[in-house]
Amino acid sequence: MAARxxxxxxxxxxxxxxxxxNVVGGVILLIARDQVAAPTGGGVAGVTTAAIVSILLGVIVIIVARGLxxxxxxxxxxxxxxxxxxILNGVLLLFTNQVASGVVQILWSLLIVVLLFTRRANGFFAGR
Structure with missing residues (x-):
């Protein structure tokens, strides 16, 4: 059994x-969606969708993180x-003119995926 x-x-x-x-950001975005959508030119529906997706993904990630x-x-x-x-939700944020949030979300998620598939990580998960 490989050490973690x-x-x-x-x-x-x-x-x-x-x-x-994701949960905190989604809740804040959901609460402030009218203020976010108007100045950025993004539609309220797009901002609402991004907020709900963020909340749901955050809950799922918290639940399964322990398994890692x-x-x-x-x-x-x-x-x-x-x-x-x-990452796709980050792209959605880019289209609702929330570039900084979208870029950070995309880069953060990419980092997690890359680190999950390093050689040592592959050995650890294969040994379980």
Missing amino acids: PGSVTFVAVLTYINGIL LRGSSGARVVVTVVMIVD
Whole structure:
């Protein structure tokens, strides 16, 4: 059984942080959607959709992040899929003229996916 590499622990911490930030950011965006949509020119529906997707993804990520620490391949797959959806949500943010938020969300999610598939991480998840 392979020892858990530091990169997997780091990814689990980033994943928890990502989930919390998605929920908090989604709630804030949902509350302030009228103020965000008007000045940016993005539609209220687009901002509302991005907020709800952020909240849902955040909850899912928080739930499965623990599995990463245990070496669960299922958790790895779920987090990877959620990060891909998170990247798509970041692209949606770009189209609602929230460029900074979208870029940060895309880069953060890409970092998590890349670190989940390093050689040592692959060995850890294969050994479970």
